[in-house]
Amino acid sequence: xxxxxxxxxxxxxxxxxxxxxxxxxxxxxxxxxxxxxxxxxxxxxxxxxxxxxxxxxxxxxxxxxxxxxxxxxxxxxxxxxxxxxxxxxxxxxxxxxxxxxxxxxxxxxxxxxxxxxxxxxxxxxxxxxxxxxxxxxxxxxxxxxxxxxxxxxxxxxxxxxxxxxxxxxxxxxxxxxxxxxxxxxxxxxxxxxxxxxxxxxxxxxxxxxxxxxxxxxxxxxxxxxxxxxxxxxxxxxxxxxxxxxxxxxxxxxxxxxxxxxxxxxxxxxxxxxxxxxxxxxxxxxxxxxxxxxxxxxxxxxxxxxxxxxxxxxxxxxxxxxxxxxxxxxxxxxxxxxxxxxxxxxxxxxxxxxxxxxxxxxxxxxxxxxxxxxxxxxxxxxxxxxxxxxxxxxxxxxxxxxxxxxxxxxxxxxxxxxxxxxxxxxxxxxxxxxxxxxxxxxxxxxxxxxxxxxxxxxxxxxxxxxxxxxxxxxxxxxxxxxxxxxxxxxxxxxxxxxxxxxxxxxxxxxxx
Numbered sequence: 001x002x003x004x005x006x007x008x009x010x011x012x013x014x015x016x017x018x019x020x021x022x023x024x025x026x027x028x029x030x031x032x033x034x035x036x037x038x039x040x041x042x043x044x045x046x047x048x049x050x051x052x053x054x055x056x057x058x059x060x061x062x063x064x065x066x067x068x069x070x071x072x073x074x075x076x077x078x079x080x081x082x083x084x085x086x087x088x089x090x091x092x093x094x095x096x097x098x099x100x101x102x103x104x105x106x107x108x109x110x111x112x113x114x115x116x117x118x119x120x121x122x123x124x125x126x127x128x129x130x131x132x133x134x135x136x137x138x139x140x141x142x143x144x145x146x147x148x149x150x151x152x153x154x155x156x157x158x159x160x161x162x163x164x165x166x167x168x169x170x171x172x173x174x175x176x177x178x179x180x181x182x183x184x185x186x187x188x189x190x191x192x193x194x195x196x197x198x199x200x201x202x203x204x205x206x207x208x209x210x211x212x213x214x215x216x217x218x219x220x221x222x223x224x225x226x227x228x229x230x231x232x233x234x235x236x237x238x239x240x241x242x243x244x245x246x247x248x249x250x251x252x253x254x255x256x257x258x259x260x261x262x263x264x265x266x267x268x269x270x271x272x273x274x275x276x277x278x279x280x281x282x283x284x285x286x287x288x289x290x291x292x293x294x295x296x297x298x299x300x301x302x303x304x305x306x307x308x309x310x311x312x313x314x315x316x317x318x319x320x321x322x323x324x325x326x327x328x329x330x331x332x333x334x335x336x337x338x339x340x341x342x343x344x345x346x347x348x349x350x351x352x353x354x355x356x357x358x359x360x361x362x363x364x365x366x367x368x369x370x371x372x373x374x375x376x377x378x379x380x381x382x383x384x385x386x387x388x389x390x391x392x393x394x395x396x397x398x399x400x401x402x403x404x405x406x407x408x409x410x411x412x413x414x415x416x417x418x419x420x421x422x423x424x425x426x427x428x429x430x431x432x433x434x435x436x437x438x439x440x441x442x443x444x445x446x447x448x449x450x451x452x453x454x455x456x457x458x459x460x461x462x463x464x465x466x467x468x469x470x471x472x473x474x475x476x477x478x479x480x481x482x483x484x485x486x487x488x489x490x491x492x493x494x495x496x497x498x499x500x501x502x503x504x505x506x507x508x509x510x511x
Contacts, residue, residue: 043114043126044194048201048262050110050130054137055260056273057103058450059358062140063274064293065097066449069477070441070456071465073449074296074334078342083292088337088468090477092502098483101145104137105153112154124188125196125207131181132214135174136360139221142167142174143454144480146507147495161490168508174221175240178214185211201262202360213258215249216366219373224458226376227511241378252366254393259357266354274358279351290351294343295321298466299445300333307464312418312425315410319349319398320445337470349398350446364393364443365451368436375432384426387436388415394443423463437461457510477502478510 067073068087075083086096111130117123141148150170152162165173185207197205203213222240225233252258264272266282277289301307303317321331321344334341345351367390374383392411401410420428424442429435437459444452456465457478467473481502486494497505 041113042119043117043123043130044199046110046114047126047129047196047199050107050114051133051201051260052262053107053110054104054133055358055360057100057107058137058140058360059274060277061097061100061103062450063446063448065100066451066453067446068336068449070449070452070462071296071298071336072441072445072452073293073299074336074338074343076292076294076342077334077338078340080292084336085470088470090468090471090473090502092477092481092499094481094484094487094497097480098485100480101141101483102485104141108134108137109154122189122192122194124184124193125205126194126199128181128184128207129196129200129202129210131177131184132210132217135177135181135214135221136217138170139174139217139224140450140454142170143224143507144450145482146479146505149490149493161493164493164495166508168225171221171225171508172236175218178218178221181214182211202258202260209252209256209258212250212252212256213361215244216251216361216369218244218249219251219366219369222378223369223372223376224454225509226372226378227458228509229511237378241373245379251370252361252363254363254367254389255396256363256366257357257359257397258361259359261355261357264355271354272356272358275351275354275356278346279354282354290345294345295331295333296343297333297335298464300331300344302462303442304331309422310424312414312421314418314442315400315414316349316395316398316442318347319400319402320347321345322347335466335469337468346446349400359397359447362393362397362443362447364390364397365440365448367393368440368443372433372436375436383432387426387432387439390436390443391415391439394439397443397447423461433459434461434463438463457506473503475503478504478506 064073065087068084075088077083085091111134114123114126114130115134117127138150146167147164148167148170149162150165150173152159155162195205196207203209218240222237225237228234261272264270264275268282271279271282277287278293279290280286295303298307300317300321302310303314303320305311305313317331318329323330323332323344324342331344332342334343367386370379370381371383371386371390373379374381374386391414392408395407395411395414401407415425418425418428422428422430423434423438426432426435437455438461440455441452441462456462456476465476467476479502481497481499482494
């Protein structure tokens with residue numbers, strides 16, 4: 001009972017903080033006279049709301065967009081008229097998913113406030129967490145938009161119209177920010193540092209886990225650039241990977257997931273945001289989006305082992321998706337842009353209950369990142385063992401085959417069955433990087449779709465993804481366009497773009 005009360009209090013505090021600071025972005029400097037000024041709020045007050053509001057955008061809108069663009073999800077075209085029409089037509093405009101930019105810029109202002117907060121007390125742990133999370137979200141903003149404001153953001157009336165920074169330069173700054181976060185954790189004064197345990201709704205003040213998360217983010221940021229062949233970049237990467245190796249950096253380990261749960265409850269406005277949209281309402285009725293979203297035909301056939309050369313049935317399919325027919329174990333998908341067809345529902349490994357954790361980074365992703373770094377020669381280790389551990393971590397998270405498992409036997413059977421199969425098994429894949437990225441795509445299905453889309457853009461994997469039936473484009477989009485809010489609020493700085501830029505104007509790491 002005590003734990004439940006504590007979580008409820010944290011959620012209430014989180015919502016209150018969200019109301020206080022959600023407008024504290026670099027353009028909107030209006031203040032509500034009925035609410036306390038942000039300057040009056042301590043990092044304790046701000047952190048839980050800052051963590052929660054950014055996670056909501058990540059786990060819902062970014063996740064949905066990525067799952068669609070990486071052909072993981074399709075839509076129920078029988079019961080809905082032209083569902084996800086803009087997405088399937090690739091109708092990219094300045095208002096297409098513009099809430100990703102707007103929400104992340106607004107909500108990450110809370111982390112900037114914590115970083116700059118000074119009252120004579122030692123807030124190093126709060127500041128370190130803020131640096132890590134701001135780096136996490138700004139990597140995605142760079143990945144999706146390229147050049148953007150960073151060095152001049154979140155300054156209120158001091159800088160109303162921040163300049164745009166080069167995307168590669170921002171990536172370099174993010175690495176430096178993560179180094180600073182680790183330094184704060186390692187070298188703070190333990191006798192004076194303010195405890196963050198009560199207000200950290202992600203890791204409950206486990207600062208060593210925050211360090212492992214920071215190192216894993218550094219690994220991901222560096223690997224994004226690994227296909228750039230210019231000498232300066234390769235020199236930079238070699239140096240940074242050597243720093244990781246020589247410092248004995250630890251990464252998120254098997255079954256060490258990064259999640260958030262401020263105290264989600266089964267009541268209006270307090271459910272896990274993903275569950276509230278894609279699952280059921282507090283009365284237990286399926287939401288319209290639950291009836292709308294399901295696997296694409298490519299994904300369903302892939303997981304069932306029906307695609308040529310990929311003839312291994314993946315038991316994770318029954319946790320990722322579930323049949324619309326009671327008692328059936330057959331997963332079906334719909335072609336993106338089809339005029340009819342009902343796909344299977346999202347499955348019990350994804351839609352659990354209203355108070356389920358929101359996943360920010362799963363350990364499988366960390367293990368696949370490590371496998372890629374080793375395979376590319378940047379880090380020492382056993383790439384195959386890391387690859388297989390990543391598969392196992394995915395099985396464990398999804399509880400394959402069924403709770404209260406995971407079953408080691410199920411993991412071993414799948415690894416053995418898939419080992420000799422091209423693109424998904426280690427021994428059978430001529431291109432080990434393709435196997436790593438393809439397995440990462442399976443693991444991130446429904447969980448971190450935006451990562452899958454970005455990795456597809458970076459590597460071209462999974463291979464063979466079809467275009468939607470309704471698009472006129474011959475290629476997949478590779479980025480988002482700057483939002484309408486920038487053209488109206490930061491007019492002199494935002495670069496001009498056309499729709500074509502979404503397809504042919506890559507961010508710096510896209511080779």
